[in-house]
Amino acid sequence: MSKNVLVLAEVRSGNLRNVSLEALSAAKQVANGGKVIAALFGSDMDSFVTPLAHYGADQIYLIRNKQLDIYTTDAYTQAFTQVIQEVKPDAIFLGHTAIGKDLAPRVAARLQLGLISDCTGLEVNGDEVIFTRPIYAGKAFQKKKISAGTIFATIRPNNIPIGDPNPNGIASTVSFEAEIKDIRTVVKEVVRKASESIDLSEAKIIVSGGRGVKSADGFKSLYELAEVLGAAVGASRGACDAGYCDYSLQIGQTGKVVTPDLYIACGISGAIQHLAGMSNSKIIVAINKDPEAPIFQVADFGIVGDLFEVVPLLTEQFKKV
Numbered sequence: 001m002s003k004n005v006l007v008l009a010e011v012r013s014g015n016l017r018n019v020s021l022e023a024l025s026a027a028k029q030v031a032n033g034g035k036v037i038a039a040l041f042g043s044d045m046d047s048f049v050t051p052l053a054h055y056g057a058d059q060i061y062l063i064r065n066k067q068l069d070i071y072t073t074d075a076y077t078q079a080f081t082q083v084i085q086e087v088k089p090d091a092i093f094l095g096h097t098a099i100g101k102d103l104a105p106r107v108a109a110r111l112q113l114g115l116i117s118d119c120t121g122l123e124v125n126g127d128e129v130i131f132t133r134p135i136y137a138g139k140a141f142q143k144k145k146i147s148a149g150t151i152f153a154t155i156r157p158n159n160i161p162i163g164d165p166n167p168n169g170i171a172s173t174v175s176f177e178a179e180i181k182d183i184r185t186v187v188k189e190v191v192r193k194a195s196e197s198i199d200l201s202e203a204k205i206i207v208s209g210g211r212g213v214k215s216a217d218g219f220k221s222l223y224e225l226a227e228v229l230g231a232a233v234g235a236s237r238g239a240c241d242a243g244y245c246d247y248s249l250q251i252g253q254t255g256k257v258v259t260p261d262l263y264i265a266c267g268i269s270g271a272i273q274h275l276a277g278m279s280n281s282k283i284i285v286a287i288n289k290d291p292e293a294p295i296f297q298v299a300d301f302g303i304v305g306d307l308f309e310v311v312p313l314l315t316e317q318f319k320k321v
């Protein structure tokens with residue numbers, strides 16, 4: 001049976017987030033010929049209609065409201081709940097981002113819906129949808145089958161292939177007035193760290209440093225390698241706790257969860273809490289001078305050596321490519 005699927009289209013720093021396109025791709029599979037509807041929030045979102053149509057949206061709800069320009073829990077919860085009540089979708093997808101993690105459970109609770117969070121894959125089998133999601137900090141995967149009721153899921157970034165855009169794709173638009181009141185928080189200013197130029201959670205390549213990097217200065221060589229590779233820089237909690245870098249770079253159980261195509265771990269031992277954030281990376285390269293370091297157990301390629309020699313060598317070699 002075909003389904004109508006609603007996707008929250010997230011915009012960050014003036015760009016549609018990749019994970020929203022991944023959610024659209026998941027929506028197309030589940031829709032099975034039904035309608036894929038994207039919801040765009042904010043006062044100036046019209047420029048995203050065409051890209052969303054190219055990536056599979058059939059209809060786009062524009063919720064034009066200045067109070068939705070910057071995410072606040074209250075405003076988005078009210079607006080998204082109202083859109084869902086209007087559209088009455090069979091399935092709802094959001095990215096498993098900071099916004100998705102905050103918003104989805106609240107909306108699900110308000111609408112008395114079940115929620116499957118942090119999905120890394122899905123299969124459609126007739127009317128059933130089977131989601132895969134990591135459990136026990138990524139040590140195992142669980143499959144959840146939904147065969148009735150409204151499907152509500154958040155999608156982990158970098159897991160569902162986006163597919164090629166269709167430059168002829170078109171979508172109808174619907175202007176939707178959301179009633180937003182009693183906002184308890186006001187965001188006065190958003191200050192982004194320079195390190196956030198490439199979003200860690202969506203980065204295809206991450207160069208990550210641990211306590212073995214030894215100082216904030218030591219991170220310079222990681223940034224140089226990252227620049228040559230077009231990568232984001234991440235860190236272990238060990239490195240953050242030691243003050244070598246900002247906590248916004250922390251990857252792991254209590255940091256960001258990442259799934260890049262390539263993760264280069266430099267001077268990171270591979271504690272279970274770090275692995276929880278990166279062990280699902282497609283290819284893991286570990287550089288560590290201790291051949292017994294646990295990181296080598298999850299690494300596809302291991303270099304036993306001093307990162308201060310290996311990292312500059314890699315940078316030189318990649319510059320030549």
Ligand code: FAD
Binds near residue numbers: 235254290
């Ligand atoms: P270390 O374990 O000290 O490892 C440093 C490594 O660098 C060693 O393997 C060493 O051989 C290597 N090394 C040293 N010098 C060099 C060199 N010159 N060249 C190459 N290699 C070198 N950790 C996280 O990362 N993320 C989390 O989200 C997180 N959450 C946590 C939550 C809880 C509740 C707890 C209890 C812990 C958490 N931790 C987390 C901490 C975690 O347990 C580890 O302490 C931490 O990951 C260790 O960081 P590290 O690997 O950088 O440091």
